[in-house]
Amino acid sequence: MKRWTRAVVFFAALAALWEVLVRTGWISDLLVPPPSRVALYLARALGDGTLLDASYITLRRLLLGYLVGLAAGLPLGLLNARFKFMEDTLGLLALGLQTLPSVCWVPLALLWFGQTENAMFFIVIMGSVWSVILATDAGVRHVSPIYIRAARTMGSRGLHTWLKVILPASLPFIVSGMKQGWAFAWRSLMAAEIYVTILTGFGLGHLLHYGREQHAMEQVVGIMLVIIFIGLLADKILFTPWERFLHRRWGTEKT
Amino acid sequence: MMTVEQELSNVPPQKLAVENVSKQFRTRHGVVQALQNVSLQVREGEFVCLVGPSGCGKSTLLAIIAGLETPTSGQVLADGKPVTGPGRDRMVMFQESALFPWLDVLGNLMFALQLKPNLNRKERREVAQFYLKLVGLERFAHANIHELSGGMKQRVALARALAPNPRVLLMDEPFAALDALTREQLYGDIQEIWQKRKKTIVFVTHNVREAVCLGDRVVLFLPSPGRVGEQFTIDLPRPRDINSVTLAEHTAEIMRALKRYLHGPMEERGR
Numbered sequence: 001m002k003r004w005t006r007a008v009v010f011f012a013a014l015a016a017l018w019e020v021l022v023r024t025g026w027i028s029d030l031l032v033p034p035p036s037r038v039a040l041y042l043a044r045a046l047g048d049g050t051l052l053d054a055s056y057i058t059l060r061r062l063l064l065g066y067l068v069g070l071a072a073g074l075p076l077g078l079l080n081a082r083f084k085f086m087e088d089t090l091g092l093l094a095l096g097l098q099t100l101p102s103v104c105w106v107p108l109a110l111l112w113f114g115q116t117e118n119a120m121f122f123i124v125i126m127g128s129v130w131s132v133i134l135a136t137d138a139g140v141r142h143v144s145p146i147y148i149r150a151a152r153t154m155g156s157r158g159l160h161t162w163l164k165v166i167l168p169a170s171l172p173f174i175v176s177g178m179k180q181g182w183a184f185a186w187r188s189l190m191a192a193e194i195y196v197t198i199l200t201g202f203g204l205g206h207l208l209h210y211g212r213e214q215h216a217m218e219q220v221v222g223i224m225l226v227i228i229f230i231g232l233l234a235d236k237i238l239f240t241p242w243e244r245f246l247h248r249r250w251g252t253e254k255t
Numbered sequence: 256m257m258t259v260e261q262e263l264s265n266v267p268p269q270k271l272a273v274e275n276v277s278k279q280f281r282t283r284h285g286v287v288q289a290l291q292n293v294s295l296q297v298r299e300g301e302f303v304c305l306v307g308p309s310g311c312g313k314s315t316l317l318a319i320i321a322g323l324e325t326p327t328s329g330q331v332l333a334d335g336k337p338v339t340g341p342g343r344d345r346m347v348m349f350q351e352s353a354l355f356p357w358l359d360v361l362g363n364l365m366f367a368l369q370l371k372p373n374l375n376r377k378e379r380r381e382v383a384q385f386y387l388k389l390v391g392l393e394r395f396a397h398a399n400i401h402e403l404s405g406g407m408k409q410r411v412a413l414a415r416a417l418a419p420n421p422r423v424l425l426m427d428e429p430f431a432a433l434d435a436l437t438r439e440q441l442y443g444d445i446q447e448i449w450q451k452r453k454k455t456i457v458f459v460t461h462n463v464r465e466a467v468c469l470g471d472r473v474v475l476f477l478p479s480p481g482r483v484g485e486q487f488t489i490d491l492p493r494p495r496d497i498n499s500v501t502l503a504e505h506t507a508e509i510m511r512a513l514k515r516y517l518h519g520p521m522e523e524r525g526r
Contacts, residue, residue: 149323
């Protein structure tokens with residue numbers, strides 16, 4: 001409870017200071033909209049449904065693309081760790097493409113898929129799949145061989161060893177890779193939405209973009225806050241339970 | 256279907272025969288002869304300790320008996336049949352507990368039992384509980400591995416190795432990383448469990464006193480190349496206390512033999 005109040009007080013003070021600075025004219029409200037106007041915009045956008053619609057569209061793109069990225073990345077990462085041939089080919093490719101900010105895919109995605117949802121999915125997948133592959137690969141390589149030896153004496157073979165020993169043993173790596181993949185996917189989707197207009201749906205990025213075009217900075221800041229909020233929420237819902245489980249089981253948490 | 260009582264009382268005989276086993280490793284510095292023409296018989300129900308300085312190949316031999324390594328030449332017979340791979344009839348306990356940190360204590364035992372056919376889930380749980388109780392950790396069934404002390408971890412590892420009801424238990428310096436007090440407790444426990452469950456145990460250690468305390472027979476291994484030097488029958492009543500005087504006498508005898516083998520030729524060369 002104490003940590004909550006601390007956080008609330010901190011952010012309230014921050015907003016109050018910001019409001020005062022703009023109201024007294026220290027900062028021009030042309031450059032920075034005061035929090036009261038941001039709040040007003042958010043209330044209106046919530047009321048007329050634009051905010052929820054945009055959030056829904058953005059989250060759907062993100063989640064679907066991310067799930068495909070995971071579904072492709074996990075098995076490819078396992079294969080990568082298992083076969084030297086894969087390591088020398090796909091592994092190198094993954095390493096290279098992971099360094100490429102996936103917004104760089106936008107021109108090609110538009111050329112290949114047009115201004116459609118598929119272009120967005122493609123960009124999100126390109127953003128997430130490589131780090132999942134690399135993390136899974138690294139996780140498997142770090143599995144202590146003694147676990148595999150012990151499992152073999154208990155009669156574990158082949159697929160059973162992979163699913164019941166190697167995969168869970170590399171879970172700490174895989175979860176941090178999944179988290180990284182999520183962050184990359186989120187960033188690239190925002191960049192793509194701001195960068196190109198997609199005819200099949202207005203996401204949060206588009207709202208932000210139009211706020212800029214109309215010089216409605218309260219809209220820009222409001223959408224930024226929503227993006228931050230969704231990012232935090234996703235972290236708490238998707239990854240915190242996993243991390244908690246890992247910390248408790250593996251005993252990596254500091255007491 | 257096997258009932259739990261049958262499963263728990265099933266103690267079939269088993270014998271090991273190591274026949275002319277040699278093992279070479281290729282390293283960057285050339286070929287290392289880890290084992291050279293090692294032959295060894297283990298009677299059923301016998302407690303045999305392999306003792307020797309590090310690098311004498313005793314752990315390698317254990318891995319070969321376990322089926323985790325293949326010999327370069329020679330073979331190991333378990334119950335008259337050549338060993339071609341690991342099997343639940345020969346369970347291994349490692350120096351590090353090798354417990355799975357992603358499972359709790361009971362989960363680790365269940366892992367070993369899930370691969371064993373002819374038991375349903377409820378029976379497996381019962382068997383797992385039985386072995387946890389045997390090592391005195393029934394209250395820790397749902398503890399996480401990292402919450403256990405070193406000694407408790409090795410007890411769980413022992414329970415996990417016992418759970419599939421192997422005929423042979425292969426122990427690779429299982430107590431080497433523990434403090435002296437915990438180790439002494441485990442000496443008592445392992446002797447008791449060995450007698451109660453009628454296992455055949457091959458126990459690798461570099462601690463001669465430990466070997467004398469536990470073994471019916473102590474096999475002295477010598478390094479470069481790894482080979483059997485001499486064998487000593489330890490005819491002392493059980494349970495044995497590691498601090499007893501008669502035990503110390505046997506230990507001294509084996510230590511003298513070891514020193515003779517290790518330093519003898521060098522001293523002669525020096526003269």
